[in-house]
Amino acid sequence: MASHFEIELDKLKNVIVKIGNLAESQLSEAVKALLSEPMAEKKEVKRTEEKIDKLDVKIDEICQTIFALQQPVASDLRFIMASMQISNEIERIGDLAISVIKNSKNIKDKHDLIVKFNVAELAKQVEEITLKMNQCFLDRSETTIGEIFVLNNSIKKGTDDTIHNLMNEMKSNSKAVVSGMNLVMVLKHLERISEHCTNIAEHVHFMIKAKIIKHEKFDDKQ
């Protein structure tokens, strides 16, 4: 029979999985809003955002209770510490997905820009890293963590290159500035989402290996 403490830990794990899935679906709505017309249903996005915020608070409360009543140590302590951080990162992913939707509204001739700068491929990669982020928390797999680091590197390079090309486009065509700037913002949001997923992978790594690797360079992490 599972102890009361183990039941609490399971509860925490389930809430993290839930908030992670919500962030994943929020991002998927954001990508839809970016790549296709018409916009995603606003009410649903708003509702999901509220659910994410509530779960973020709930996770803080569960962790606070476990700290106060169970005094966790070793792997349990790392799991709870990581959970608190992961929850914050996921909540930020949810907010950034909303920002992607907002900026996407202000991009005119979206289809042309997206095709010209291959934004769809980048968006697909960000969806993939978000999926892997949820997966790595669940299966605690070092392989998945490594894949996230590689993918984040590729996304970072992709967004840098695309922003550079977009800047050149805006320099030569002043009519493209408003849409171009909004697309730059979208790219920056997507890059930040990828960074948050990478941070989560680092927290999971700490959880399973007891080693802090945040702020390490990409090559060192590998």
Place this chain on the structure above:
Amino acid sequence: MHKIESRNVNFFYGENQALYDISLSMKENTVTALIGPSGCGKSTYLRLLNRMNDLIDNTRMEGNILIDQNDIYEKSTNVDDLRKNVGMVFQKPNPFPKSIFENVAYGLRVNGIDDKHVIEERVITSIEQVALWDEVKDKLKKSAFELSGGQQQRLCIARALAIQPSVLLMDEPTSALDPISTSKIEELIHELKNQYTIVIVTHNMQQAARVSDNTAFFYMGKLIECDKTKTIFTKPAIQQTEDYITGRFG
């Protein structure tokens, strides 16, 4: 250099082996916590450090225990001198049916000190060391039984300190005390560490984490793991230790 060093220690109660091949070292001015489930051998090991187990019939010890590089189980060892150097505090406060002053002075007198000034100075210093002076200075002649449990335990620590040991053994010193008294004893351990080498047996995992520099985990008479307390409670190397400190067995 180690203050206490155990080498391949085995211990037997009659036919029953209680400790298996324990090798464990402790540096000077550190606190080492011994943890483990009941019957794991931690108190038996603690009592070996001042030869208290010699008082139990039909027991046998193998291996070496060195304090300040001297093997305390050598025939030439004077056990009285050893126990002067290695003081002990027990689970339940055990003051003598004497006054507060006499409780602390007793150890000095039986050790041949009869100079009143020396005794008075040592008694006051010891009571001050355990942060009890302000509470008892006006009632030194009253019976020690009039003190609270926490005060009695601090008095017993003062009694142990009066004979100026260099090692202090504590066998679950706070298990019979309330949280306030426990916290005072724990603070005291932090203070005393600067002058003494302390070994404490505790069932309270959080206490081990709070007061000790190093933690040794015993299980079924074997030393499973000993490391810095910070390491034991954050990333122990052995799964058995992890399972014990996270409450999954034991």
